[in-house]
Amino acid sequence: MLTVWAILIDGFIYASWLFLVAAGLTVIYGVMRILNMAHGSLYALGAYAAASALGWYYAGGGSQLWMAFAILASCALLIGAISGLLIERGILRLMYGRDEILMLIVTFAILLILEDVMKLLWGTTPYFAWQPYAAMGRVEIDVLTVSGYDIMVLCLSAVIGLGLWFWLERTHTGKILRSIIHDREVSEAMGVNVRRMFTITFIIGATLGAVAGGITAPIISVVPGIGIEVIVLAFAVVVTGGLGSITGAAAGAIIVGLARATSIHTMPQFELFIIYAVMAGVLIFRPNGLFGQAIARKI
Template sequence: MNAFLGAAVDGILYAAWLFNIAVGLTLIYGVMKILNMAHGTFYAIGAYLGATLLGLWFSSGLPSLGSLAMIPVAALVAGLAVGVAVERGVLRIFAGRDPVVLLLVTYALFLILEDGIKLIWGVDPYVVSEPMWLLGTVRIGPLVYPAYNLLTVAAAILVGVGLTWFLQFTSRGKILRAVIHDEEVSHAMGIPVSRWKLSAFVVGTGLAALGGALTAPTVSVVPAMGVEVIVMMFAVVVIGGLGSIPGTVVGALIVGLVRSAAVHYWPEVELFSIYAVMALVLAVRPKGLFSGVELRKI
């Protein structure tokens, strides 16, 4: 029973982390129809920026608990700086091109940004583990976890509820949904589509950076850490259905629980288990569990 409880809790914590890093990818695809290969690098930039700001905070002798505020600050700075630069400087130029072209463009961005990270932060690992222990520990049955892990779960819940509320119950959210469903009609109605695309891309980038900043205190921040997560991101959004936030929630839970069960009971098939679940879901639902009806013009 202890092993089962451990697998379940680890799976939920991992699912919350996956949702945080993948929901921005879903948002960007839903609005811009771009499979953003550079999304893992946005996560890495958030982790590096978060580690840098946290390191500066602790080296300045400021109150330790206030360091947690550096996590959303890192996400905001990364979202605004990187998101605006990439969308305005690159993606706007290729707007309307074939999706395969856009996929290759974002892959090129991924390679460029990975080298940019090495130029700015070098190749040595950054370790800022102090925030992990600021909130103490929490006991779940016989198991003990750092209470910091609950921040990841809280962030996932706040982001998921916030995005759903915005899209479903606000006037601006309904405008964004109009842009998602029919860009041409939105133009005709006077909606500044390009501005909404920029906003969505910046938010999506910021969410990836938030996931990275939240992760920074729990791992060594090293080059190519964005490469390690991009497969998991795509597994989540493909299983759930591209462009679907509820699908991202379900996809993250499936991947998180399956991976955790594999780690606890059959470690040799950990990575294979993710591909097996993805293949099984796509065999039954080729466009994902929550894929919507796609409109096409004839």
């Protein structure tokens, strides 16, 4: 029974982090049909910005936890919004209407460029921002102890997921986005400014990626290459759940998180393999993912 509790707790905590990472990626693909490989670098930018700002805050004698979270959130939101705007307006807007494979290559090139830019700005020395993680202490669940910070990440993931669902399903802007998803040409003919909606969507997706990085910064050592590692995991999650589906991203994150936790506690040698085995198993029976829908070709 203890092992079951450990699997459930570890699985849902890891799933909440996976969803935070994958949410922005699936939002962008759902509306724009762009598989944004640069999402990993946006995550890394958020992590570096948050770690740097928190380092300066604590080095200057700061000790207030609420202030640390305010700095972390502000840095992640700011760098995500600015980076998203620059990438969409400066590069992607020139490529709209091109083949999806070409857009994939372009965003992968942006990923490589940003990885080098981050090395120039922050160097190759690891950055640590452990203070908020330590300050939140541990919480006892039965005979297990769980980090309070991890529980906060789980709650934040649930809030963001519900917020995205409400935005897409219950707001006027969300209805416009869903009309673009179903038929871009008809939406434009009805007077929808599709390019403006693309800009809004990309900024939101990029900001979600940077926020995920900022939230993760106190848990890890921020080093070059974390963006590339993350985009592979995020891709596995959104493909499992179905590209472009928020519900699918949540389901994919839970399935992958629980499968990984089960492997760690029972067969640790298969930890890395199990994530991609789950993805492959789902795609064998559901080629478009659990909640993905086949897109009809227009002739």
